[in-house]
Amino acid sequence: MNRDIVLLRAVEVAALATHKYIGRKDKKLIDQAAVEALEVILKNEKDFKLKVVNGEGELDEAPMLYSGQILGDIENPEAKIYDLSVDPVEGTYPAAYNFAGSVAAIAVSRLNTQLQLPEMYMEKLFVSDEFREWIDLKKGIINVIKDMQKFCQRKDLKCIILDKPRHKEIIEELSAIGVIVRMIQDGDVLAAIDVVNGAADFVYGIGGAPEGSLMASLAIASGCKMQSRLVPYQEIWPNEKETKLRMQTENAWIEKHNIDFDTILEDLDLIADERARFFAAGITAGGSLRPIDYKNGKFYVNAFMASHGIARNIKSVYDIKKVNALKPGIKSIFDKYKR
Numbered sequence: 634m635n636r637d638i639v640l641l642r643a644v645e646v647a648a649l650a651t652h653k654y655i656g657r658k659d660k661k662l663i664d665q666a667a668v669e670a671l672e673v674i675l676k677n678e679k680d681f682k683l684k685v686v687n688g689e690g691e692l693d694e695a696p697m698l699y700s701g702q703i704l705g706d707i708e709n710p711e712a713k714i715y716d717l718s719v720d721p722v723e724g725t726y727p728a729a730y731n732f733a734g735s736v737a738a739i740a741v742s743r744l745n746t747q748l749q750l751p752e753m754y755m756e757k758l759f760v761s762d763e764f765r766e767w768i769d770l771k772k773g774i775i776n777v778i779k780d781m782q783k784f785c786q787r788k789d790l791k792c793i794i795l796d797k798p799r800h801k802e803i804i805e806e807l808s809a810i811g812v813i814v815r816m817i818q819d820g821d822v823l824a825a826i827d828v829v830n831g832a833a834d835f836v837y838g839i840g841g842a843p844e845g846s847l848m849a850s851l852a853i854a855s856g857c858k859m860q861s862r863l864v865p866y867q868e869i870w871p872n873e874k875e876t877k878l879r880m881q882t883e884n885a886w887i888e889k890h891n892i893d894f895d896t897i898l899e900d901l902d903l904i905a906d907e908r909a910r911f912f913a914a915g916i917t918a919g920g921s922l923r924p925i926d927y928k929n930g931k932f933y934v935n936a937f938m939a940s941h942g943i944a945r946n947i948k949s950v951y952d953i954k955k956v957n958a959l960k961p962g963i964k965s966i967f968d969k970y971k972r
C-alpha cells in the first residue's frame with residue numbers, strides 16, 4: 634500500500650472519528666476519539682514506521698502519540714522509519730464548540746529531521762510562494778509586508794490572523810497600510826492551508842510552537858515559506874499564576890537547544906527535509922477545507938496533502954459497510970463515533 638495513501642487515510646479517519654462529539658463542548662472527548670482513530674489506523678501498517686517527535690506530549694502526560702512512540706510496522710527491523718509531528722485535532726476548542734478552524738494534521742519527514750518543539754508560544758509568518766524571497770522576520774512584520782507590497786505593486790494583500798488581544802495593534806497597523814485582514818478565532822494551521830490554496834497571501838501571528846512544525850512542513854512541501862520565533866510565556870501572560878514555572882521550563886529548553894527568544898527559525902530549521910510531507914483533513918467549517926459530515930451510512934471528509942510542490946485537495950467518501958472490512962479495529966471506530 635502506498636505510504637502517502639495510508640497517511641492520508643490516517644488524517645481522514647482521525648477527522649471523521651471526531652464527528653460524534655463536534656459541538657458537544659467537551660475538548661477531551663474530541664481529542665480522545667481522534668487519537669484512538671490514528672492509533673487504530675496506523676497500527677500494524679506494513680513496511681514503514683513513524684517516530685512521534687511532536688505529539689500529544691511526553692510519555693508521562695499522554696498514553697498515546699507521546700514523543701518517542703513508534704507506530705506502524707513496529708515488529709519489522711527492516712521497515713524504514715520516519716519522523717512524525719501529529720495533531721489529531723488542531724483546534725480542540727473550535728471542534729468542541731463547532732467554531733471554524735479545526736483540522737486533523739500530520740507531518741512526515743526523514744528520521745531525525747524534526748525539531749521537538751516545546752509547549753510554548755511562537756511568532757509565525759507563513760507566506761505564499763510568490764513572496765518567499767521577501768520573508769525576513771528580523772526586519773519586523775510591518776517592514777516585511779511593505780517589501781512584499783512594493784514587490785508585487787499592490788497594497789491589498791490578504792492576511793489571516795488570530796483574533797487575540799495580543800494582535801490588536803498589529804491588526805490595526807496592517808489595516809492602515811492597506812492589507813485586507815481576515816480574523817480567525819482559532820486554527821492557524823488551517824489558515825496556512827488557505828494560503829497554499831490561494832485564499833490569502835500570508836498568515837501572521839503568535840500561536841502554538843508544536844503547530845509550527847506542521848506549518849513548516851506545509852511550507853516546505855508546498856513551495857511556500859515560513860519563519861518563526863519562540864515567544865516567552867511572560868510576554869503574553871505577565872501576571873498569571875503559572876507564569877514563573879512556565880518561564881523556568883522555557884528557559885531550560887532554550888539553554889539546552891542553543892536557540893533563544895531572538896532566534897529566527899527557518900522552516901528547514903524545524904524540519905530539515907526538503908521532501909517533508911504534510912497531510913490534513915477538515916473537521917469544522919471556516920477555511921478552504923469542508924467540515925466532516927455523515928449521512929446515510931457515509932462519512933464525507935475533505936482531505937489535503939502537500940509534497941514536492943504539489944498541493945492536493947481531496948474529497949473522500951467513506952462507505953462504512955465496505956470500509957469496515959479494511960482492517961481490524963476500524964469497524965469499532967466507525968460504530969463508536971458515528972452519531
Ligand code: VTB
Pocket residue numbers: 723724795797818819820821822839840841842844845
Ligand atoms: C490557539 C489556536 C492555534 O495556537 O490560538 C493557540 O487557535 C494558542 O493561542 O491554532 P491561545 O493560547 O491564545 O489560545 C494554535 O493552537 C496553534 O498555533
